[in-house]
Amino acid sequence: MAAESGALAPDKVRQPPPREERRLIREAQRGSADALAELYAAHWPAAHRAAYLVVHDAGAAEDIAQDAFLAAVDRLDRFDRRRPFGPWLHRIVINRAIDWGRREALRRSAGDPEKHSGAAAPPEAIGGELMPALAQLPPDQRAVVVLRHLLEYTPGEIGRMLELPRGTVNSRLRRGLDQLRDLIEVEG
Amino acid sequence: MSEDRLRDLLREEPLPGAAEAEGRGLALVRQAYAERRTTGGPVLPRLAVALAAATLLAALLLSPAGASVRDWIDDVFTAGIRHAEPALTEVPGGGSLLVQSQRGPWAVQADGSRRLLGDYREATWSPHGLFVAAAAGRTLSAIEPDGTPRWSISANRRVHDPRWSPSGFRIAYRAGNSLRVVRADGTRDAQVGMANAAVPPAWFPPGLHLLAYVNGQRQTVIAETDTGRAMDAAGASPGVVGLSWSANGHRLIEISRRDLWLRDVRIGKLASSLRLGAGRRVRLPAAAVVRAAAFSPRGRTIAVLLDRSQGPGPPRSEALLIVPAGGPPHRLFSVSGHLTELAWSPDGRRLLLAWPAADQWLFVPTEGGARLRAIGDIAAVFAPGHARRATYPRVEGWCCPSPSNAGA
Known part of the structure; x- marks a missing residue:
């Protein structure tokens, strides 16, 4: 069931270990398509899920995650192996997802009737209790929640990724959590 | 929580x-x-x-x-697909290509043999590939695929956008702003309406000599060409430059540089009436410029060729497949640089994409089972001795694997 719905196993959040990741990047830089595929397998689920939780649109999330990986392929030769791959990828994913969310909000406010043409079902039709609650948050607040609670970055790391002061990250997190707490039924 | x-x-x-x-x-x-x-x-x-x-x-x-x-x-x-086949020795997937070069249109048969048809500027296949309608200056001609002329007519303005009807019995073309239709034997040439020069007309695929075009008031019009009757008209989508029908005629896409707009078309019994629905924007990736789009021959899928430039990296071209009924676009192919052409194979199982910077044509499978084939050295084939100075050949059509049926 987990495989069908794409639920994210805990060990897939920030995998693989740094040494293994460096090896995969080195081999991919030397021409190993298998190493690239391993890198992809390790990072796609979290990247795709993060995009989806921010944009709430399966097609857009796939596109955003694909774009991030294509950017990674484009810049693979220049990638500094001493730095972790995940944060670099997640930064692209989250920023593009925020941009997409803002653009959609603008379209809605401009009365564009085609918001969902060609898109997957709206989130309330497929999700559980979380998606309608997340949908109440603006995209940049969703992004902070996803970076903190799905991808497990610290507020300082999130601030660097989104070029925000740490205080702003903390206040968005606090507000986001308060709002979600109000919207999602508290478990017994 | x-x-x-x-x-x-x-x-x-x-x-x-x-x-x-x-x-x-x-x-x-x-x-x-x-x-x-x-x-x-x-x-x-x-x-x-x-x-x-x-x-x-x-x-x-x-x-x-x-x-x-x-x-x-x-x-x-120059980039490109490594190990591209060095020469066009066959058309992958079969069928015949019509390729416009600086010297004129070439008919390329399934076995790769080709023939320059003459000094024409635009050309289009007849529905069974037995003839070609070609335009040069103020003349519209029907020629055989070996270059033999069958007839020519003259117009009072330059002739553009010849399009052979699916029935094989009519040819639509534009002479200046006048949209005209002539019978396939070169007789009864008549004006149908006034056309917007930016948008080639598109025949209704099920037949009946219905033609979609954009008129001078930027309306999308469906006209019954034998009577000249406009069956319906609706404001065209902003910036429209192309039209493409689904195979059953129930959908029409309007193509602009930034968007695709999809209209449902309601067809009455025996096509006695036909109503254009409102245009719905098909969502495309951000920062995309549409180079081409077309319904598949079976009409279930729309192929779209996009240019995308995001961030500091090189621009990319992408071919997407979109199912009009919904669901996210499927990215079929993507390269750094620019792809310039998109043509469906007659069976809908391949797309031909042109990659001029690599001097390659790519035959990309749209379903499982086939492999991507890249064929290089295309420019030289259609401009022998002048490949570097000539404009890159343009694919005008990919036609019909079995030309044995009657009709045109």
């Missing part, structure tokens, strides 16, 4: 089509990676080559020996 609970919810939230999306993404990434490796070498040597090329490019402006230097630079920056 605790933070642990929130974490669990974020991880467990169902993600529709996750496994399929992962598979599609991997195929795309592998392909982009393979393409990237074809440019070869680690980054430092490439940078050095690029710097050297830039220096030479500056020198080109001063050097009288410019042509040879330009050739060398072209070579440096």
Whole structure:
């Protein structure tokens, strides 16, 4: 069931270990398509899920995650192996997802009737209790929640990724959590 | 709600089509990676080559020996599919291509044999590939695929956008702003309406000599060409430059540089009436410029060729497949640089994409089972001896694997 719905196993959040990741990047830089595929397998689920939780649109999330990986392929030769791959990828994913969310909000406010043409079902039709609650948050607040609670970055790391002061990250997190707490039924 | 609970919810939230999306993404990434490796070498040597090329490019402006230097630079920056087939010895998937070169249209048969049809500027296949309608100056001609002329008519303005009807019995064309239709034997040439010059007309695929076009008031019009009756008209989508019908005629797309607009078409019994629905924007990726779009021959899928430039990286071209009924676009193919052509194979199982910078045609399978084939040295085939100076050949049509049926 987990495989069908794409639920994210805990060990897939920030995998693989740094040494293994460096090896995969080195081999991919030397021409190993298998190493690239391993890198992809390790990072796609979290990247795709993060995009989806921010944009709430399966097609857009796939596109955003694909774009991030294509950017990674484009810049693979220049990638500094001493730095972790995940944060670099997640930064692209989250920023593009925020941009997409803002653009959609603008379209809605401009009365564009085609918001969902060609898109997957709206989130309330497929999700559980979380998606309608997340949908109440603006995209940049969703992004902070996803970076903190799905991808497990610290507020300082999130601030660097989104070029925000740490205080702003903390206040968005606090507000986001308060709002979600109000919207999602508290478990017994 | 605790933070642990929130974490669990974020991880467990169902993600529709996750496994399929992962598979599609991997195929795309592998392909982009393979393409990237074809440019070869680690980054430092490439940078050095690029710097050297830039220096030479500056020198080109001063050097009288410019042509040879330009050739060398072209070579440096040419990417492409590695191990492309060196010559066009067959049309992958079969059928016949109509290719417009600077010297005129070429008919390319399934076995790769080809013939220059004459000095014409535009051309289109008849529905069974037995004839070609070709335009040159103020003349519209019907010719056989071996170049033998059958008839010609003259117009009082330059002739453009010839389109042979699916029945085989009519040819639509534009003479200046006048949209005209002539019978396939060259008789009864008559004006149908006034057309917008930017938008070639498109015949209703089920037949009946119904033609969609955009008129001078920027309305999309469906006209019954034998009577000249407009069956319906609706405001055209902004910036429309092309029209494409689904095979059953129930959908029409209007193509602009930034958008695709999809209209449902309500067809009355025996096509006695036909109503255009409102245009719905088909969502495309951000920062995309539409180069081409067309319904598949079976009409279930729309192929779209996009240019995308995001961030500091090189521009990319992408071919997407879109199912009009819904669902996310499927990215079929993506390269650094520009693809310029999109043509469906007659059976809908392949797309032909042109990659001028690599001087390659790519035959990309749209379903499982076939492999991508790249064919190189295309420019030289259609401009023997002048490949570097000629404009890149343009694919005008990919026609009909079995031309044995009667009709045109």
